[in-house]
Amino acid sequence: MNQKVDASDQLRSVDCVYEPDPRTKMFVRLDIRTGDVYPRVLADQYGAIAFFKLHETVPSVVLVHFETAKNLYLYAWFVYRFYPVAEQQALASLEFALRERLPDFVAAEKRKHRMGFEPGLKSLLGYAVKEGIVRNEKFSTRERWARKRAESRYRFQKSEEMRNTNVDSLVIDESEAVVTQEDLDCDWLNIFLETIPSIRNDYAHGSRTLRNNVLHSFELVTEIINQLYPKAEIGA
Numbered sequence: 293m294n295q296k297v298d299a300s301d302q303l304r305s306v307d308c309v310y311e312p313d314p315r316t317k318m319f320v321r322l323d324i325r326t327g328d329v330y331p332r333v334l335a336d337q338y339g340a341i342a343f344f345k346l347h348e349t350v351p352s353v354v355l356v357h358f359e360t361a362k363n364l365y366l367y368a369w370f371v372y373r374f375y376p377v378a379e380q381q382a383l384a385s386l387e388f389a390l391r392e393r394l395p396d397f398v399a400a401e402k403r404k405h406r407m408g409f410e411p412g413l414k415s416l417l418g419y420a421v422k423e424g425i426v427r428n429e430k431f432s433t434r435e436r437w438a439r440k441r442a443e444s445r446y447r448f449q450k451s452e453e454m455r456n457t458n459v460d461s462l463v464i465d466e467s468e469a470v471v472t473q474e475d476l477d478c479d480w481l482n483i484f485l486e487t488i489p490s491i492r493n494d495y496a497h498g499s500r501t502l503r504n505n506v507l508h509s510f511e512l513v514t515e516i517i518n519q520l521y522p523k524a525e526i527g528a
Contacts, residue, residue: 301373313372319504334369340507341365344514349521351392358385358513368504379506380495383413383488386513390416393425393520414489417516421481426519428480433515438475445469484512 300314312334321330341362346355364378391398391410397419401411411419420426428434446469454462491509494501 304371310370312369315372316369337369338366341510344510346514347518347521347523349524350389350517351521354385354389354392354517354521357388358382358517361385361510361513365506365510372504373502375504375506376495376499376501379509380492382506382510382513383492383495386488386516387413387416387492389517389520390420394419412489413492414485417488418485420516420520421485426481426516428478430519431480431515433511434480435471435476437480438471438478439469441475441478442469442471484516488512 316332319332321332321336322328323330344362346358350358361378361381361384364374364381368374368378390413394416397416398410401415402408417426431437443466446466447464450462450464454460488509
């Protein structure tokens with residue numbers, strides 16, 4: 293065993309292949325209705341990732357790519373460092389879906405370069421946005437994102453209130469957060485055009501990033517791919 297690397301980050305022995313990663317046990321599940329806290333179980337991990345489903349119109353090659361990302365998330369229960377690998381695979385699935393959906397654009401871009409380079413994630417997503425294939429108003433989670441934006445602003449305001457009044461504590465009630473029209477009209481795609489390729493590139497060149505809160509990326513990828521490949525119209 294290499295003493296420079298923690299045992300949890302080394303190749304598992306056959307005897308402990310099916311044991312949760314020690315870091316998995318550090319997290320709990322909160323029942324928001326009762327406030328009770330429970331140990332997380334594998335079924336929680338499965339339920340969190342199984343929620344994300346692509347439309348039946350999505351090509352099978354893209355679907356398999358994304359399902360691989362979901363399996364990596366599931367198995368991060370056993371190997372904590374699978375979380376960034378799962379997120380990287382999810383973002384690669386988005387790039388793959390864009391290339392499959394925009395073959396003419398890909399071909400045109402390749403012709404522009406003597407070496408035949410294909411357009412990257414940012415270029416592909418930017419083209420899909422420009423052509424109206426992906427639109428802010430089509431995000432099914434737009435209102436929830438607006439609520440989170442308002443809650444984040446509310447927490448910042450409360451933090452500033454504490455600092456300005458020199459108090460040690462303050463009651464936070466996020467139900468007081470007010471969703472404004474600006475929140476609802478937020479240009480999410482303009483934000484994603486910068487953040488999604490940045491995260492993907494961080495992983496692509498080797499990274500020290502290690503976090504387990506990667507489900508937001510899965511949500512974004514699901515939403516965008518499903519816009520690229522809308523549900524078939526009934527009777528069509």
